[in-house]
Amino acid sequence: MDMDKLVSLCKRRGFLFQSSEIYGGLNGFWDYGPLGVELKRNVKEAWWRDMVSGHDELTVSGGAPSTFDMVGLDCTIIMHPQVWKCSGHFDLFCDFMVDCTESKKRYRHDQVRGRWVTYREQKVFVTTMAEADKEQGELEAKALKFFNIRAKDADKLAWDGDSVSLATINDTKQVLAPDAKTLGTLTDPREFNLMFKTIVGALGTAEDAAFLRPETAQGIFVNFKNVVDSSRVAVPFGIAQIGKSFRNEITPRNFTFRSREFEQMEIEFFCKPASSPQWYKYWRDRRYQWYLDLGLPRERLQLRDHHADELSHYSCGTADIEYAFPFLPAGEFGELEGVAHRGDFDLRSHSEGKLTKDAEGKLIVELGPDGKPKHRGSGKDLSYFDAEAKERYVPHVIEPSAGADRATLAFLCEAYTEDKVPDENGNPRERTLLKLNPRIAPIKAAVFPLVKKDGMPEAAQKIYRALKKQFNVFYDEGGAVGRRYARQDEVGTPYCITVDGETLQNGSVTIRDRDSLKQWRIKADDAVAEVTKLLNPAGS
RNA sequence: GCGGGUGUAGCUCAAUGGUAGAGCGGCUGCCUUCCAAGCAGCAUGCGAGGGUUCGAUUCCCUUCACCCGCUCCA
DSSP states (O other): OOHHHHHHHHHHTTSEEETTGGGTOOTTOEEEOHHHHHHHHHHHHHHHIIIIITOOTTSOOTTOSSOOEEEEOOOOSBOOHHHHHHHSHHHHHEEEEEEBTTTOOEEEGGGOEEEEEEETTEEEEEEEOOOHHHHHHHHHHHHHHHHTOOGGGGGGOEEEEEEEEGGGOOOGGGEEOTTOSSBSOBOOOEEEEOSOEEEOSTTOOGGGEEEBOSOSHHHHHHTHHHHHHHSOOOSSEEEEEEEEEEOOOSSOOTTTTTOSEEEEEEEEEEEOGGGHHHHHHHHHHHHHHHHHHTTOOGGGEEEEEOOGGGSOTTOSEEEEEEEOOTTSOTTOOEEEEEEEEEETHHHHHHHHBOEEEOTTSOEEEOBOTTSSBSSBOOOOOOOEEETTTTEEEOOEEEEEEEEHHHHHHHHHHHHEEEEEEEOTTSOEEEEEEEOOOTTTOSOSEEEEESSSOTTHHHHHHHHHHHHHTTSOEEEOOSSOHHHHHHHHHHTTOOEEEEEOHHHHHHSEEEEEETTTOOEEEEEGGGHHHHHHHHHSOTTO
16 A cells, blocks of 8 residues: 555545644644544544443453453643653653764664773773673774774783773763764764653743653553542552653654654553453453454554563563554554553552662662662552452553554554446446444445435435434535545545435435445435444444 | 655646646536536645845755655654
């Protein structure tokens, strides 16, 4: 599929526009047009319905270890700055980077490592990005090349001290950058703010700095106690939230895939530590199935477990649900949702202070240079008393975190179809259509009078008004009926109802299926019942 | 952030140092009894800023955005 064609259709038909387009646009920001907002709302509402409001806490659903509760939450985008310090975002999202003017490469300042070495009175700091086990070999090879000496004379190099991070070096003039041949090609370290900074208070000073949330999850963790105390939920239970998040992506690209302002659909599921692996598996499989049910095919959707070395420092297991977006190279997949087993990292961090892993892999409070906690927690007890088991523990957390915009984009990509249908003379003609699942289609049905006379518009309008009470439907009486069908196909409307001459005789109308072009007759009075039936097939 | 490319109507494209045209789409009317038909008419544009010039959509600079590659991807 040609991505440009989809982007063009999205703009032409009002699904997606570039933000601030009349001013030249803004990199990484996108607006949803009249049809796009319907589509995205339908995606979010399907998620909320399927995960939260439609959840049956009385029945053990397929694959779940037990029954469980689900509730929702809607938190603010701006929270106490300490939230981001304890969550780990503050440390991770405020990186210092250095650029190499020779190789044009960019490095995380603290990740560049090197050693001082002297040869014939010249002392330089040789650096590399190599892994620890290959580091010394790399450094020696680079030093030999720089001083232009043979490998057999390697013992003439005088090494001084162990390998250290570039962050400990003040004099960049004597630094040989990892991919450079000459000295002093690195810029001074510059701060990269991956979180959006803002000011709280009209007289904003530096102390009033706050951040727009980079994820909705933390609002759930900091409200854990409020929800437990107020809503009669018992572990195991989940708290769900849909909302905007903000990240300064370094390279926003690929349409809405990597936007700087985006919407998340997140669940934090709290469970007993011992049963958390089962819950992890449950959520991972259930979330994968959700995308299949809404129309992404198994061939283009994969559930990929992270390797151990890919896991975040707090995670005991993470799987990504990934879709083969057409803008990616063949065989590559892009993340739609991450399902992470986060252990008790978040609740404990917000209670005790930001945690880190010690040498044995145990979570301990991270200390600053002064020996005190680097980021102080709230000091509030976020443990849970399990009345059934008569024990107190900090629940473990499973986090299915989905991108609403990415899901919407994936459904659009998958729906985009070109086929050939017979024209009025029976010759094949190119057609563009969106084969959207009717559940998420922006318009559920269109109603047409076959021609604009003989009372057909009046009859069609009556059907339109009846349908409109329950569904987003569209009325169109202009031009040839074939053109009106084509327009609806292009925006993914699953059904078209047409009033014709027979309607006036016997009260029947035709109803047409978008994908198959099949038409059948129903009673005009049954239009609402028929569309309701089609949109709610048995078993769902 | 770097390198390369691109930027003209809603979309796809053309032409030009003397302020732009087509196809498709859109709108109005006529016609039209089932898949973008026909006829008549209408509307809409040189991404932004600056410079050179009598005059810039065209040449130059800057900027913004998009695409490709690198980097980044918490």
